[in-house]
Amino acid sequence: MQTRTLRCILTGLGNIGRTFLEMLPSRTTLLRERYGLTLQFVAVADTSGCLVGEQGLDPAAIVEAKRRRQGVTTLAGGNLHVTDMLTAVRQLPADLLLEATPTDIQTGQPGLDLVRAALQRGMHVVMASKGALVVAFDELARHSDWSGNRHAPRLRFSGAVAGALPSVNVGWRDLAGGEITTLEAVLNGTTQVMLTMMGEGKTYAEALAEAQRIGIAEPDPTLDVEGWDAANKLLILANAVLRQPTRLSGIAVEGITHITPDDIRQARHNGGNLILLARAERGADGRYALSVRPTAVPAHHPLARLGMQEAGIVYHSDIFGRTAAFSMEDGPLGTAAAMLRDILSIAPDILPE
Ligand SMILES: NC(=O)C1=CN([C@@H]2O[C@H](COP(=O)(O)OP(=O)(O)OC[C@H]3O[C@@H](n4cnc5c(N)ncnc54)[C@H](OP(=O)(O)O)[C@@H]3O)[C@@H](O)[C@H]2O)C=CC1
Numbered sequence: 001m002q003t004r005t006l007r008c009i010l011t012g013l014g015n016i017g018r019t020f021l022e023m024l025p026s027r028t029t030l031l032r033e034r035y036g037l038t039l040q041f042v043a044v045a046d047t048s049g050c051l052v053g054e055q056g057l058d059p060a061a062i063v064e065a066k067r068r069r070q071g072v073t074t075l076a077g078g079n080l081h082v083t084d085m086l087t088a089v090r091q092l093p094a095d096l097l098l099e100a101t102p103t104d105i106q107t108g109q110p111g112l113d114l115v116r117a118a119l120q121r122g123m124h125v126v127m128a129s130k131g132a133l134v135v136a137f138d139e140l141a142r143h144s145d146w147s148g149n150r151h152a153p154r155l156r157f158s159g160a161v162a163g164a165l166p167s168v169n170v171g172w173r174d175l176a177g178g179e180i181t182t183l184e185a186v187l188n189g190t191t192q193v194m195l196t197m198m199g200e201g202k203t204y205a206e207a208l209a210e211a212q213r214i215g216i217a218e219p220d221p222t223l224d225v226e227g228w229d230a231a232n233k234l235l236i237l238a239n240a241v242l243r244q245p246t247r248l249s250g251i252a253v254e255g256i257t258h259i260t261p262d263d264i265r266q267a268r269h270n271g272g273n274l275i276l277l278a279r280a281e282r283g284a285d286g287r288y289a290l291s292v293r294p295t296a297v298p299a300h301h302p303l304a305r306l307g308m309q310e311a312g313i314v315y316h317s318d319i320f321g322r323t324a325a326f327s328m329e330d331g332p333l334g335t336a337a338a339m340l341r342d343i344l345s346i347a348p349d350i351l352p353e
């Protein structure tokens with residue numbers, strides 16, 4: 001099979017960006033033999049700046065620097081130079097932006113400017129970060145293939161909505177033609193780890209520390225425990241799958257900060273469980289009521305059996321009935337894998353001849 005090269009810019013080299021690079025060597029042969037694809041990194045960025053190597057950077061050297069907690073720009077020298085990441089996205093010859101900087105739900109930055117710049121110049125985008133989608137879903141959809149224009153640059157973000165869980169893809173692709181009546185989901189891994197551990201006798205602080213150790217808590221974990229991360233994901237599902245233009249102010253949000261081990265034990269009585277439930281329910285007027293709140297679900301509920309590091313989504317629709325998906329992830333690897341899944345889903349359309 002002929003092998004073609006996709007030139008990538010990767011912004012953010014933390015849990016997700018670094019894990020993505022770490023995962024790649026195990027995929028090289030599969031990508032080449034099954035998909036005829038090689039990924040080449042022409043720029044990568046962290047808080048130290050953006051390292052550019054137009055002939056391709058060495059992912060192993062980048063991973064090694066990040067493991068040593070060094071800024072990636074320390075690798076500059078020879079034919080590798082430093083710029084700022086927005087300039088790189090605006091000017092470098094590249095096909096694809098992989099965005100994994102922190103999520104800021106007030107400004108959407110730094111991801112928003114990067115994704116805007118990429119789409120404006122026709123570069124395809126795969127995102128793990130959520131801020132830009134939360135703040136400007138409409139705008140980014142208009143400038144990408146979500147507008148219905150199949151010639152527009154591709155925008156994919158399946159990893160941003162609960163990592164490996166195929167939450168977006170099932171709703172958008174596999175339930176096409178159905179009217180979704182309810183969506184119920186556990187979308188935040190940190191609170192799922194915390195509720196599970198608190199139910200087993202750990203303190204709130206111990207449980208949060210474990211989610212941080214695993215690498216799934218947000219850089220600012222109040223986003224997780226106060227329910228905003230789950231709300232961000234529900235917002236993305238509402239816009240992309242339910243096709244209801246939605247802002248965060250349109251979601252009723254309650255986190256788990258007031259939950260006690262006793263609340264969890266009571267909910268677990270008779271096989272039920274306490275979960276941070278994200279929910280969308282279609283009303284008689286066709287609009288969805290959206291909420292995120294700790295909810296005691298009974299034993300027969302499909303989300304009641306989820307354990308540590310598990311996520312799940314259940315769609316009810318008029319013609320497909322009930323469709324559910326579950327995932328159990330190993331820290332940030334599931335999200336890195338979802339970014340790869342997104343790349344492969346668009347590769348046939350975007351690979352240069
Ligand atoms: N962790 C997870 O399981 C998941 C995370 N996500 C999303 O993915 C994104 C990344 O998460 P995660 O990897 O855990 O976060 P980390 O905090 O581990 O990594 C963030 C990375 O972005 C870099 N960075 C921070 N600010 C800037 C900036 N202003 N300019 C350039 N680079 C910057 C950091 O640089 P430096 O290395 O120098 O600190 C770091 O490399 C977030 O938006 C998160 O919401 C989505 C799904 C799952």
Ligand SMILES: N[C@@H](CC=O)C(=O)O
Nearest residue numbers: 188189190216217218
């Ligand atoms: N902080 C998030 C990470 C993935 O989006 C979570 O805990 O689920």
